[in-house]
Amino acid sequence: MKNIVVLFLSLFCVFSYAKETKITVRAKAKDAKFIGSSLGGAYVIIRNKINNTILAEGKTSGSTGNTDLIMKVPKLRESSIADDTTGKFLATLNIDEPTFISIEVLSPFNHKQAQAKVSTELWVIPGKDILGDGIILEIPGFIIDILKPRTHQYITLNSISGKPFQIQANIVMMCGCVIDKGGVWDSDKFETKVILNKDGKFVGESNLSLVSTNLFEGNISISTPGNYELFVYAFDPKTGNTGVDKINYVVY
Template identity: 70%
Template sequence: MKKSILLILLLFSGITALATETKITVRVKAKDAKFIGSSLGGAHVIIRDKTNNRILAEGKTSGSTGNTDLIMNTPKRRGASITDEQTAKFLATINIDEPTFVNIEVLSPFNNKQARVKASTELWLIPGKHILGDGIILEIPGFIIDILKPRTHQYISLNTVKDTPIQVKANIVMMCGCVINKGGLWDSGDMEVKGILKKDGEHIKDINLSLTETNLFEGNIAVDSAGNYELIVYAYNPESGNTGVDKVNYVIF
């Protein structure tokens, strides 16, 4: 019995010894912006063996959004890095004993479900052949939009809004959390931000929203009847193709 156990242990240790530590860096970058890191809660990364869908590594990117000048303003040259030591990443260490075809999937922004996007790619990992430096970079398009006013399922008396329009407030940032302001690197003037108002399922009107302070867009809704209302706020940048949406339902009684 003891010999059998010893033989199994020797066989297991032999198999383990064949596995080679292989490191891979995964980074997640917002389209037309910077990297997604700790300030936004990180992007969730899952690396799977394509043969059996087994998870080989899983975790979140951490670190800074990166060097703005290097990422956004420096002309790109083949082989030149766009990251530094502080730039957000997920470093996976995987033990494999033969070339392994993997799927890398990222979910981001992980803590903002209404804006969450999934991006993925596939590649071969070779035992002991590390993929470091900039590593594998996956891009996440869009905007993160949070409607602040009106509140979800808020009940508003018709008497209070007959003479005073309902205020609309929406916080909008890039997918890395980078700020939007007037005349800045991410210029509000390049973006179309509107609200689509529905009552009892029927479209009523569109509302223009404009920047009032960093990341904050505001507008007003005039209503004259009770009902169940839905407000859809969207942002669109025709140059980059970035889009984003948030929705809220409220009641006028």
């Protein structure tokens, strides 16, 4: 009987120590705002680092945050850059001892060609919530979608011979924030270019210019048939932030 009581008390102590522990995870675009509902969210996976068991997973939701607070107000120690509406994933972990976890974020979740994976590791203690701004992971890059030409488009040489071949791309920050002339994300401060390969060899490059919000256009010369590979990139020389999209098309 005594042994049964001791065993019961031991089990009671173990299970009574298990506590819900809340962690706020946010994904923030490099040199921009948070990834929230407007872009389809960032996907968060939290694992026990020891056995790789998934403890929580889901997508961030909410707004991209306050532009002035994030981008313009000087940051002081312990100052917050998020509020209650700012995009986040609130995880609830059920742990009964200090646990070393990994947090992995895939973002932007709905734009695979621009998707980046970032991660971090930390200890969590039962009942010791990490809230407020929480854990912020920075997502580098730009979201770039080449609009012209189309993927694997077949183009006759006669239709473009002697004419400028138009390139068009939509470029936004990784949070979906707009790029515009003179805006918070000023198109004049970014380098936007096309690189063109034919049959695996470099044949030329050309600049792209903003024609309307997020929309960039340019031209490049094409004079021979072949299998073409086209890269469009955006580069911020101040921060080193870089994004790329590429497609293939055929000139015959």
